[in-house]
Amino acid sequence: MSSLEVTAEGDAAAAIASVVPTLVEDRVASRLFGADPTLWGPAAEPEAERRLGWVGLPRSSRPLVGEIAALRSRLADDGVSRVVLCGMGGSSLAPEVICATAGMPLVVLDSSHPDAVRSALHDLRHTVVVVSSKSGSTVETDCQRRAFVEAFAEAGIDPTSRIVVVTDPGSPLEELARASGYRVVAADPDVGGRYSALTAFGLVPAGLAGVDVEALLDDAEAVADVLAADDDGNPGLRLAATLAGTDPLRDKAVLVADGSENIGFGAWAEQLIAESTGKDGKGILPVVADGPAPAHTYDDATVIRLVSSSHDRPGFVPDELRHPDSVAADRPGPAEIEPPTAGSMVRVSGPLGAQFLLWEVATAVAGRLLGVNPFDQPDVESAKAAARRLLESSAEEAGEPDLVDGSVEVRAVGGPWLGDARTLPNAVTALLDELGDDGYVAVTAYLDRQRDADVEEVARRLFERTGRPATFGWGPRFLHSTGQYHKGGPPNGVFVQVTAEPQEDLAVPGGTLTFGRLIAAQAAGDAQVLADRGRPVLRLHLRSHDRGLRQVAAALASKGG
Incomplete structure:
Protein backbone atom coordinates (compact mmCIF):
# COMPACT_ATOMS: atom_id res chain seq x y z
CA MET A 1 0.00 0.00 0.00
CA SER A 2 1.50 3.37 -1.04
CA SER A 3 1.61 6.17 1.50
CA LEU A 4 2.33 9.87 1.51
CA GLU A 5 3.41 11.95 4.48
CA VAL A 6 3.52 15.75 4.71
CA THR A 7 4.52 17.10 8.12
CA ALA A 8 5.40 20.69 8.96
CA GLU A 9 6.77 23.04 11.59
CA GLY A 10 6.76 26.79 12.14
CA ASP A 11 4.95 29.00 9.62
CA ALA A 12 4.32 26.00 7.36
CA ALA A 13 2.38 24.27 10.13
CA ALA A 14 0.45 27.46 10.82
CA ALA A 15 -0.44 27.69 7.12
CA ILE A 16 -1.84 24.16 7.17
CA ALA A 17 -3.95 24.97 10.21
CA SER A 18 -5.36 28.18 8.72
CA VAL A 19 -5.69 27.35 5.01
CA VAL A 20 -6.61 23.67 4.74
CA PRO A 21 -10.02 23.95 6.51
CA THR A 22 -11.11 26.53 3.92
CA LEU A 23 -9.91 24.31 1.07
CA VAL A 24 -11.89 21.46 2.57
CA GLU A 25 -14.98 23.61 3.01
CA ASP A 26 -14.73 24.72 -0.62
CA ARG A 27 -14.40 21.06 -1.71
CA VAL A 28 -11.27 21.94 -3.69
CA ALA A 29 -9.87 18.39 -3.73
CA SER A 30 -13.01 16.63 -4.93
CA ARG A 31 -13.71 19.36 -7.47
CA LEU A 32 -10.15 19.06 -8.78
CA PHE A 33 -10.45 15.31 -9.27
CA GLY A 34 -13.86 15.94 -10.82
CA ALA A 35 -12.04 18.10 -13.40
CA ASP A 36 -13.83 21.32 -12.38
CA PRO A 37 -12.26 24.09 -14.50
CA THR A 38 -13.80 26.90 -12.41
CA LEU A 39 -11.38 26.45 -9.50
CA TRP A 40 -9.00 29.16 -10.76
CA GLY A 41 -11.48 31.82 -11.84
CA PRO A 42 -13.14 32.80 -15.13
CA ALA A 43 -9.95 33.91 -16.90
CA ALA A 44 -8.29 30.52 -16.36
CA GLU A 45 -11.35 28.45 -17.16
CA PRO A 46 -10.78 27.92 -20.92
CA GLU A 47 -7.24 26.65 -20.33
CA ALA A 48 -8.15 24.59 -17.26
CA GLU A 49 -11.01 22.94 -19.12
CA ARG A 50 -8.53 21.17 -21.40
CA ARG A 51 -5.68 20.63 -18.93
CA LEU A 52 -7.12 18.46 -16.14
CA GLY A 53 -6.71 15.01 -17.64
CA TRP A 54 -3.73 14.35 -15.33
CA VAL A 55 -5.95 13.67 -12.31
CA ASP A 218 0.08 1.47 -8.98
CA ASP A 219 1.73 3.80 -6.47
CA ALA A 220 -0.11 6.79 -7.89
CA GLU A 221 -3.46 5.03 -7.99
CA ALA A 222 -3.08 3.91 -4.38
CA VAL A 223 -3.09 7.55 -3.21
CA ALA A 224 -5.54 9.03 -5.72
CA ASP A 225 -8.56 8.67 -3.46
CA VAL A 226 -6.67 10.20 -0.53
CA LEU A 227 -5.66 13.19 -2.64
CA ALA A 228 -9.24 13.57 -3.90
CA ALA A 229 -10.72 13.64 -0.39
CA ASP A 230 -12.06 16.84 1.14
CA ASP A 231 -10.31 16.12 4.39
CA ASP A 232 -7.94 18.02 6.69
CA GLY A 233 -5.43 15.18 6.40
CA ASN A 234 -5.23 15.37 2.59
CA PRO A 235 -1.46 15.58 1.92
CA GLY A 236 -1.98 17.48 -1.33
CA LEU A 237 -3.92 20.24 0.41
CA ARG A 238 -1.39 20.31 3.24
CA LEU A 239 1.55 20.69 0.85
CA ALA A 240 -0.29 23.38 -1.13
CA ALA A 241 -0.85 25.34 2.06
CA THR A 242 2.86 25.24 2.92
CA LEU A 243 3.77 26.42 -0.59
CA ALA A 244 1.32 29.30 -0.98
CA GLY A 245 -0.52 29.80 2.31
CA THR A 246 2.06 31.16 4.77
CA ASP A 247 1.35 34.59 6.24
CA PRO A 248 3.25 36.65 5.27
CA LEU A 249 3.90 34.62 2.13
CA ARG A 250 7.21 32.78 2.11
CA ASP A 251 7.56 32.67 -1.65
CA LYS A 252 10.84 30.70 -1.81
CA ALA A 253 10.69 26.89 -1.50
CA VAL A 254 14.08 25.31 -0.78
CA LEU A 255 14.00 21.68 -1.95
CA VAL A 256 16.49 19.54 -0.03
CA ALA A 257 17.15 15.88 -0.88
CA ASP A 258 17.43 14.35 2.58
CA GLY A 259 17.55 10.59 2.14
CA SER A 260 14.74 10.37 -0.42
CA GLU A 261 14.94 7.38 -2.71
CA ASN A 262 13.53 9.52 -5.56
CA ILE A 263 16.74 10.60 -7.28
CA GLY A 264 16.75 14.07 -8.80
CA PHE A 265 13.16 14.73 -7.80
CA GLY A 266 13.90 18.37 -6.94
CA ALA A 267 14.67 19.22 -10.58
CA TRP A 268 11.27 17.86 -11.68
CA ALA A 269 9.42 19.68 -8.88
CA GLU A 270 11.32 22.86 -9.70
CA GLN A 271 9.93 23.11 -13.23
CA LEU A 272 6.43 22.13 -12.10
CA ILE A 273 6.28 24.83 -9.42
CA ALA A 274 8.13 27.58 -11.29
CA GLU A 275 6.30 27.29 -14.60
CA SER A 276 2.90 26.78 -12.96
CA THR A 277 3.03 29.66 -10.46
CA GLY A 278 5.48 32.21 -11.91
CA LYS A 279 3.24 34.67 -13.72
CA ASP A 280 1.33 37.92 -13.26
CA GLY A 281 4.19 39.16 -11.05
CA LYS A 282 3.52 36.36 -8.55
CA GLY A 283 4.91 32.92 -7.91
CA ILE A 284 6.80 30.47 -5.72
CA LEU A 285 10.53 30.29 -6.47
CA PRO A 286 11.76 26.71 -6.09
CA VAL A 287 15.42 26.46 -5.07
CA VAL A 288 17.02 23.05 -5.51
CA ALA A 289 19.64 22.85 -2.77
CA ASP A 290 23.05 21.60 -3.90
CA GLY A 291 24.29 19.08 -1.36
CA PRO A 292 23.28 18.99 2.31
CA ALA A 293 20.74 21.40 3.68
CA PRO A 294 22.21 24.81 4.49
CA ALA A 295 22.76 25.61 8.15
CA HIS A 296 20.82 28.83 7.57
CA THR A 297 18.22 30.09 5.16
CA TYR A 298 16.41 33.29 4.31
CA ASP A 299 13.39 34.55 6.19
CA ASP A 300 11.09 34.43 3.15
CA ALA A 301 11.67 30.70 2.55
CA THR A 302 10.16 27.38 3.49
CA VAL A 303 12.61 24.49 3.61
CA ILE A 304 11.08 21.34 2.10
CA ARG A 305 13.00 18.22 3.01
CA LEU A 306 12.48 15.24 0.68
CA VAL A 307 12.96 12.36 3.09
CA SER A 308 12.64 8.60 3.12
CA SER A 309 9.88 6.90 5.05
CA SER A 310 12.31 5.99 7.81
CA HIS A 311 13.10 9.67 8.36
CA ASP A 312 9.48 10.72 8.46
CA ARG A 313 8.71 9.47 11.92
CA PRO A 314 7.29 11.09 15.06
CA GLY A 315 9.93 12.93 16.99
CA PHE A 316 12.50 13.10 14.16
CA VAL A 317 14.26 16.47 14.22
CA PRO A 318 16.95 17.37 11.65
CA ASP A 319 20.33 18.47 12.98
CA GLU A 320 20.01 22.12 11.99
CA LEU A 321 16.67 22.34 13.79
CA ARG A 322 18.08 20.63 16.85
CA HIS A 323 21.04 23.04 16.92
CA PRO A 324 19.82 26.35 15.45
CA ASP A 325 22.84 28.25 16.80
CA SER A 326 25.20 26.41 14.44
CA VAL A 327 25.04 29.18 11.82
CA ALA A 328 28.57 30.11 10.77
CA ALA A 329 29.40 33.61 12.01
CA ASP A 330 31.53 34.56 9.00
CA ARG A 331 28.80 34.12 6.41
CA PRO A 332 27.28 37.34 5.05
CA GLY A 333 23.68 38.01 5.86
CA PRO A 334 22.59 34.96 7.90
CA ALA A 335 23.00 36.72 11.24
CA GLU A 336 19.82 38.59 10.41
CA ILE A 337 18.02 35.49 9.09
CA GLU A 338 16.08 33.18 11.35
CA PRO A 339 17.10 29.51 11.27
CA PRO A 340 14.50 27.04 9.97
CA THR A 341 13.29 26.04 13.45
CA ALA A 342 11.95 29.56 13.99
CA GLY A 343 10.78 29.82 10.42
CA SER A 344 9.12 27.26 8.18
CA MET A 345 9.94 23.63 7.44
CA VAL A 346 8.20 20.71 5.74
CA ARG A 347 9.04 17.02 5.39
CA VAL A 348 7.64 15.04 2.46
CA SER A 349 7.95 11.31 1.83
CA GLY A 350 6.38 8.70 -0.41
CA PRO A 351 7.11 6.54 -3.47
CA LEU A 352 7.79 8.24 -6.78
CA GLY A 353 4.49 7.58 -8.57
CA ALA A 354 2.56 8.83 -5.54
CA GLN A 355 4.73 11.93 -5.24
CA PHE A 356 4.22 12.87 -8.88
CA LEU A 357 0.49 13.06 -8.22
CA LEU A 358 0.96 14.71 -4.81
CA TRP A 359 3.05 17.60 -6.15
CA GLU A 360 0.80 18.11 -9.15
CA VAL A 361 -2.20 18.43 -6.83
CA ALA A 362 -0.31 20.72 -4.45
CA THR A 363 0.92 22.97 -7.27
CA ALA A 364 -2.50 23.26 -8.89
CA VAL A 365 -4.06 24.17 -5.54
CA ALA A 366 -1.21 26.60 -4.82
CA GLY A 367 -2.17 28.35 -8.05
CA ARG A 368 -5.66 28.84 -6.66
CA LEU A 369 -4.25 30.26 -3.42
CA LEU A 370 -1.98 32.66 -5.32
CA GLY A 371 -4.68 33.67 -7.79
CA VAL A 372 -2.85 32.48 -10.92
CA ASN A 373 -3.65 30.01 -13.69
CA PRO A 374 -1.36 27.01 -13.02
CA PHE A 375 -1.78 25.57 -16.52
CA ASP A 376 -0.59 28.31 -18.88
CA GLN A 377 2.93 29.59 -19.57
CA PRO A 378 2.49 32.97 -21.24
CA ASP A 379 6.12 34.04 -20.96
CA VAL A 380 7.81 30.88 -22.26
CA GLU A 381 7.02 31.83 -25.85
CA SER A 382 8.69 35.25 -25.51
CA ALA A 383 12.25 33.89 -25.43
CA LYS A 384 11.44 31.47 -28.27
CA ALA A 385 10.17 34.34 -30.41
CA ALA A 386 13.26 36.44 -29.67
CA ALA A 387 15.53 33.52 -30.63
CA ARG A 388 13.59 33.05 -33.88
CA ARG A 389 14.02 36.72 -34.74
CA LEU A 390 17.76 36.49 -34.17
CA LEU A 391 18.02 33.35 -36.28
CA GLU A 392 16.09 35.02 -39.11
CA SER A 393 18.27 38.13 -39.04
CA SER A 394 21.86 38.48 -40.15
CA ALA A 395 22.84 40.64 -37.18
CA GLU A 396 25.35 39.51 -34.60
CA GLU A 397 23.54 38.14 -31.57
CA ALA A 398 25.88 39.45 -28.88
CA GLY A 399 27.45 42.70 -30.08
CA GLU A 400 30.66 44.16 -28.68
CA PRO A 401 31.43 43.34 -25.02
CA ASP A 402 31.43 46.06 -22.38
CA LEU A 403 34.77 44.74 -21.21
CA VAL A 404 37.10 41.79 -21.57
CA ASP A 405 38.82 40.32 -18.52
CA GLY A 406 41.27 37.54 -19.30
CA SER A 407 39.32 34.76 -21.03
CA VAL A 408 35.86 36.24 -20.37
CA GLU A 409 33.82 38.72 -22.41
CA VAL A 410 31.47 40.73 -20.18
CA ARG A 411 28.20 42.28 -21.33
CA ALA A 412 25.68 44.03 -19.08
CA VAL A 413 22.08 44.36 -20.22
CA GLY A 414 18.84 45.35 -18.54
CA GLY A 415 19.72 48.84 -17.37
CA PRO A 416 22.74 51.07 -16.61
CA TRP A 417 23.76 49.04 -13.57
CA LEU A 418 27.35 48.16 -14.58
CA GLY A 419 28.68 51.60 -13.58
CA ASP A 420 32.45 51.99 -13.84
CA ALA A 421 33.24 48.29 -13.38
CA ARG A 422 36.24 47.32 -15.50
CA THR A 423 36.94 43.80 -14.27
CA LEU A 424 34.89 40.61 -14.07
CA PRO A 425 34.81 40.56 -10.24
CA ASN A 426 33.68 44.21 -10.20
CA ALA A 427 30.96 43.43 -12.75
CA VAL A 428 29.68 40.58 -10.56
CA THR A 429 29.67 42.91 -7.55
CA ALA A 430 27.74 45.53 -9.51
CA LEU A 431 25.12 42.94 -10.47
CA LEU A 432 24.74 41.69 -6.90
CA ASP A 433 24.36 45.28 -5.70
CA GLU A 434 21.05 45.19 -7.62
CA LEU A 435 19.84 42.32 -5.43
CA GLY A 436 17.03 43.41 -3.12
CA ASP A 437 16.09 42.04 0.29
CA ASP A 438 13.44 39.83 -1.31
CA GLY A 439 15.42 38.95 -4.44
CA TYR A 440 17.26 36.00 -5.90
CA VAL A 441 20.19 35.23 -8.19
CA ALA A 442 19.71 32.95 -11.20
CA VAL A 443 22.70 31.46 -13.00
CA THR A 444 21.95 30.05 -16.45
CA ALA A 445 24.67 28.16 -18.30
CA TYR A 446 24.41 27.43 -22.04
CA LEU A 447 27.11 24.78 -21.78
CA ASP A 448 27.50 21.02 -22.12
CA ARG A 449 25.67 19.57 -19.10
CA GLN A 450 27.85 16.44 -19.00
CA ARG A 451 31.23 18.07 -19.47
CA ASP A 452 30.56 21.09 -17.27
CA ALA A 453 28.48 19.48 -14.51
CA ASP A 454 30.63 20.99 -11.74
CA VAL A 455 29.58 24.52 -12.65
CA GLU A 456 26.31 23.95 -10.78
CA GLU A 457 28.27 24.46 -7.56
CA VAL A 458 28.37 28.23 -8.19
CA ALA A 459 24.76 28.51 -7.00
CA ARG A 460 25.71 27.42 -3.49
CA ARG A 461 28.70 29.78 -3.50
CA LEU A 462 26.43 32.68 -4.43
CA PHE A 463 24.03 31.73 -1.65
CA GLU A 464 26.90 31.73 0.83
CA ARG A 465 28.07 35.07 -0.51
CA THR A 466 24.75 36.88 -0.56
CA GLY A 467 22.52 35.09 1.92
CA ARG A 468 19.83 35.09 -0.77
CA PRO A 469 18.42 32.28 -2.93
CA ALA A 470 20.60 31.25 -5.85
CA THR A 471 19.31 28.95 -8.58
CA PHE A 472 21.02 27.22 -11.47
CA GLY A 473 19.61 26.28 -14.87
CA TRP A 474 21.08 24.58 -17.93
CA GLY A 475 20.30 26.41 -21.15
CA PRO A 476 18.24 25.99 -23.16
CA ARG A 477 16.30 23.39 -21.14
CA PHE A 478 15.39 25.83 -18.34
CA LEU A 479 13.63 28.02 -20.94
CA HIS A 480 10.90 25.36 -20.96
CA SER A 481 10.50 25.49 -17.16
CA THR A 482 11.98 28.09 -14.80
CA GLY A 483 12.27 30.55 -17.68
CA GLN A 484 8.57 31.27 -17.19
CA TYR A 485 9.19 32.33 -13.56
CA HIS A 486 12.18 34.50 -14.53
CA LYS A 487 10.05 36.59 -16.86
CA GLY A 488 6.55 36.31 -15.42
CA GLY A 489 7.19 36.00 -11.68
CA PRO A 490 8.10 38.72 -9.18
CA PRO A 491 10.53 41.21 -10.78
CA ASN A 492 13.22 40.71 -8.14
CA GLY A 493 15.77 38.48 -9.86
CA VAL A 494 19.27 39.25 -11.07
CA PHE A 495 20.75 37.01 -13.74
CA VAL A 496 24.14 35.60 -14.67
CA GLN A 497 24.31 33.99 -18.11
CA VAL A 498 27.33 31.89 -19.14
CA THR A 499 28.02 30.94 -22.76
CA ALA A 500 31.00 29.52 -24.62
CA GLU A 501 32.17 28.54 -28.07
CA PRO A 502 31.61 24.81 -28.69
CA GLN A 503 34.60 22.55 -29.22
CA GLU A 504 33.21 22.00 -32.71
CA ASP A 505 29.97 23.18 -34.28
CA LEU A 506 27.48 20.71 -35.76
CA ALA A 507 25.20 21.29 -38.73
CA VAL A 508 21.47 20.67 -38.40
CA PRO A 509 20.60 18.42 -41.37
CA GLY A 510 18.23 19.80 -43.96
CA GLY A 511 19.20 23.47 -43.96
CA THR A 512 21.82 26.10 -43.16
CA LEU A 513 21.31 26.18 -39.39
CA THR A 514 23.92 24.85 -36.97
CA PHE A 515 23.44 23.80 -33.37
CA GLY A 516 26.03 26.37 -32.32
CA ARG A 517 24.09 29.19 -33.94
CA LEU A 518 20.84 27.89 -32.46
CA ILE A 519 22.07 27.84 -28.85
CA ALA A 520 23.72 31.26 -29.28
CA ALA A 521 20.42 32.71 -30.49
CA GLN A 522 18.54 31.08 -27.62
CA ALA A 523 20.92 32.60 -25.08
CA ALA A 524 20.77 36.04 -26.70
CA GLY A 525 16.99 35.89 -27.00
CA ASP A 526 16.58 34.97 -23.35
CA ALA A 527 18.83 37.83 -22.23
CA GLN A 528 17.00 40.26 -24.50
CA VAL A 529 13.58 39.42 -23.10
CA LEU A 530 14.84 39.65 -19.52
CA ALA A 531 16.43 43.02 -20.27
CA ASP A 532 13.26 44.27 -21.97
CA ARG A 533 11.45 43.55 -18.70
CA GLY A 534 13.98 45.44 -16.62
CA ARG A 535 15.79 42.42 -15.22
CA PRO A 536 19.57 43.00 -14.92
CA VAL A 537 21.57 40.37 -16.82
CA LEU A 538 25.33 39.82 -16.68
CA ARG A 539 26.31 37.93 -19.85
CA LEU A 540 29.65 36.12 -19.59
CA HIS A 541 31.11 34.52 -22.72
CA LEU A 542 34.11 32.23 -22.36
CA ARG A 543 36.78 32.83 -24.98
CA SER A 544 38.83 29.98 -23.56
CA HIS A 545 36.50 27.39 -22.07
CA ASP A 546 38.44 25.97 -19.13
CA ARG A 547 40.33 29.13 -18.12
CA GLY A 548 37.22 31.24 -18.55
CA LEU A 549 35.07 28.91 -16.49
CA ARG A 550 37.61 29.00 -13.65
CA GLN A 551 37.57 32.81 -13.81
CA VAL A 552 33.78 32.93 -13.68
CA ALA A 553 33.55 30.49 -10.77
CA ALA A 554 36.12 32.49 -8.78
CA ALA A 555 34.44 35.83 -9.50
CA LEU A 556 31.00 34.57 -8.46
CA ALA A 557 32.29 33.07 -5.21
CA SER A 558 34.58 35.92 -4.20
CA LYS A 559 33.44 38.65 -1.82
CA GLY A 560 35.99 41.07 -3.21
CA GLY A 561 35.91 43.32 -6.25
Missing part, protein backbone atom coordinates in the same frame (compact mmCIF):
# COMPACT_ATOMS: atom_id res chain seq x y z
CA GLY A 56 -7.09 10.38 -13.88
CA LEU A 57 -3.76 9.22 -15.31
CA PRO A 58 -3.12 6.42 -12.78
CA ARG A 59 -6.02 4.62 -14.45
CA SER A 60 -6.19 6.08 -17.96
CA SER A 61 -2.51 5.39 -18.70
CA ARG A 62 -2.86 1.63 -18.10
CA PRO A 63 -3.10 0.69 -21.80
CA LEU A 64 0.41 2.06 -22.28
CA VAL A 65 1.89 -0.67 -20.07
CA GLY A 66 1.31 -3.47 -22.58
CA GLU A 67 2.15 -1.30 -25.58
CA ILE A 68 5.50 -0.31 -24.07
CA ALA A 69 6.33 -3.89 -23.06
CA ALA A 70 5.67 -5.19 -26.57
CA LEU A 71 7.77 -2.44 -28.15
CA ARG A 72 10.64 -3.04 -25.74
CA SER A 73 10.58 -6.76 -26.51
CA ARG A 74 10.74 -6.13 -30.25
CA LEU A 75 13.62 -3.69 -29.85
CA ALA A 76 15.51 -6.14 -27.63
CA ASP A 77 15.17 -8.76 -30.35
CA ASP A 78 16.89 -6.27 -32.66
CA GLY A 79 19.79 -5.87 -30.23
CA VAL A 80 18.73 -2.52 -28.80
CA SER A 81 20.02 -1.87 -25.28
CA ARG A 82 20.49 1.93 -25.22
CA VAL A 83 17.67 4.48 -24.98
CA VAL A 84 18.19 8.13 -25.95
CA LEU A 85 15.45 10.65 -25.14
CA CYS A 86 15.19 13.85 -27.17
CA GLY A 87 12.85 16.18 -25.33
CA MET A 88 12.68 19.44 -23.40
CA GLY A 89 11.12 20.48 -20.09
CA GLY A 90 8.34 18.18 -18.95
CA SER A 91 9.14 15.78 -21.79
CA SER A 92 12.55 14.96 -20.31
CA LEU A 93 12.63 15.81 -16.60
CA ALA A 94 10.13 13.17 -15.46
CA PRO A 95 11.71 10.26 -17.40
CA GLU A 96 15.12 11.30 -16.08
CA VAL A 97 13.89 11.09 -12.46
CA ILE A 98 12.01 7.83 -13.09
CA CYS A 99 15.05 6.10 -14.59
CA ALA A 100 17.53 7.46 -12.04
CA THR A 101 15.30 6.31 -9.19
CA ALA A 102 14.93 2.85 -10.72
CA GLY A 103 18.64 2.63 -11.53
CA MET A 104 17.99 2.24 -15.25
CA PRO A 105 20.23 3.93 -17.84
CA LEU A 106 18.70 6.66 -19.98
CA VAL A 107 20.56 9.17 -22.15
CA VAL A 108 18.70 12.47 -21.92
CA LEU A 109 19.41 14.91 -24.74
CA ASP A 110 17.69 18.12 -23.69
CA SER A 111 20.18 20.55 -25.17
CA SER A 112 20.98 22.25 -28.45
CA HIS A 113 24.66 22.49 -27.52
CA PRO A 114 26.58 20.93 -30.42
CA ASP A 115 29.01 19.08 -28.14
CA ALA A 116 26.11 17.54 -26.20
CA VAL A 117 24.31 16.50 -29.38
CA ARG A 118 27.45 15.01 -30.90
CA SER A 119 28.18 12.98 -27.76
CA ALA A 120 24.75 11.31 -28.04
CA LEU A 121 25.29 10.22 -31.65
CA HIS A 122 27.17 7.00 -30.96
CA ASP A 123 26.59 3.26 -30.49
CA LEU A 124 23.72 3.59 -32.94
CA ARG A 125 23.43 -0.15 -33.62
CA HIS A 126 22.22 -0.63 -30.04
CA THR A 127 20.22 2.60 -29.78
CA VAL A 128 16.54 3.54 -29.89
CA VAL A 129 15.67 7.24 -29.87
CA VAL A 130 12.47 8.55 -28.28
CA VAL A 131 11.54 11.91 -29.79
CA SER A 132 9.13 13.65 -27.40
CA SER A 133 7.34 16.91 -28.08
CA LYS A 134 3.84 17.77 -26.93
CA SER A 135 3.37 20.60 -29.40
CA GLY A 136 5.23 18.75 -32.13
CA SER A 137 7.06 21.95 -33.01
CA THR A 138 9.78 22.18 -30.33
CA VAL A 139 12.77 23.49 -32.28
CA GLU A 140 15.46 21.76 -30.20
CA THR A 141 13.72 18.40 -30.46
CA ASP A 142 13.17 18.72 -34.19
CA CYS A 143 16.84 19.54 -34.75
CA GLN A 144 17.89 16.58 -32.60
CA ARG A 145 15.55 14.32 -34.57
CA ARG A 146 17.11 15.46 -37.83
CA ALA A 147 20.58 14.73 -36.49
CA PHE A 148 19.63 11.17 -35.51
CA VAL A 149 17.82 10.47 -38.78
CA GLU A 150 20.96 11.42 -40.71
CA ALA A 151 23.25 9.49 -38.35
CA PHE A 152 21.15 6.31 -38.56
CA ALA A 153 21.02 6.54 -42.34
CA GLU A 154 24.78 7.02 -42.58
CA ALA A 155 25.25 3.96 -40.34
CA GLY A 156 23.09 1.88 -42.67
CA ILE A 157 20.21 1.64 -40.18
CA ASP A 158 16.61 2.36 -41.15
CA PRO A 159 15.67 5.37 -38.96
CA THR A 160 12.01 4.28 -38.85
CA SER A 161 13.05 1.11 -37.01
CA ARG A 162 14.91 3.06 -34.31
CA ILE A 163 12.93 6.24 -33.69
CA VAL A 164 9.78 6.29 -31.55
CA VAL A 165 7.75 9.51 -31.54
CA VAL A 166 5.68 10.65 -28.55
CA THR A 167 3.45 13.64 -29.27
CA ASP A 168 -0.11 14.90 -29.06
CA PRO A 169 -2.65 13.72 -31.65
CA GLY A 170 -2.81 16.06 -34.61
CA SER A 171 0.51 17.79 -33.94
CA PRO A 172 2.87 18.60 -36.85
CA LEU A 173 5.28 15.97 -35.51
CA GLU A 174 2.59 13.29 -35.54
CA GLU A 175 1.71 14.09 -39.15
CA LEU A 176 5.37 14.00 -40.20
CA ALA A 177 6.11 10.82 -38.24
CA ARG A 178 3.15 8.85 -39.56
CA ALA A 179 3.83 9.97 -43.12
CA SER A 180 7.47 8.90 -42.75
CA GLY A 181 6.65 5.51 -41.20
CA TYR A 182 7.83 6.08 -37.64
CA ARG A 183 6.26 4.39 -34.63
CA VAL A 184 4.02 6.96 -32.90
CA VAL A 185 2.68 6.77 -29.35
CA ALA A 186 -0.09 9.33 -28.86
CA ALA A 187 -0.04 11.30 -25.62
CA ASP A 188 -3.07 12.59 -23.72
CA PRO A 189 -3.94 16.00 -25.24
CA ASP A 190 -5.76 17.03 -22.05
CA VAL A 191 -2.54 17.08 -20.00
CA GLY A 192 -0.01 19.91 -20.04
CA GLY A 193 3.67 19.13 -20.44
CA ARG A 194 4.74 19.69 -16.85
CA TYR A 195 1.86 17.54 -15.54
CA SER A 196 2.71 14.71 -17.97
CA ALA A 197 4.92 12.45 -15.82
CA LEU A 198 2.37 9.63 -15.87
CA THR A 199 1.51 10.00 -19.56
CA ALA A 200 3.34 8.57 -22.55
CA PHE A 201 5.93 11.34 -22.15
CA GLY A 202 7.11 9.91 -18.85
CA LEU A 203 6.27 6.24 -19.33
CA VAL A 204 7.48 5.43 -22.85
CA PRO A 205 11.18 6.33 -22.46
CA ALA A 206 11.27 4.96 -18.92
CA GLY A 207 9.54 1.73 -19.89
CA LEU A 208 11.83 1.20 -22.88
CA ALA A 209 14.78 1.69 -20.52
CA GLY A 210 13.50 -1.15 -18.34
CA VAL A 211 11.52 0.60 -15.60
CA ASP A 212 8.44 -1.14 -14.18
CA VAL A 213 6.01 1.61 -15.20
CA GLU A 214 3.01 -0.39 -14.01
CA ALA A 215 4.34 -0.17 -10.46
CA LEU A 216 4.67 3.59 -10.89
CA LEU A 217 0.99 3.80 -11.84
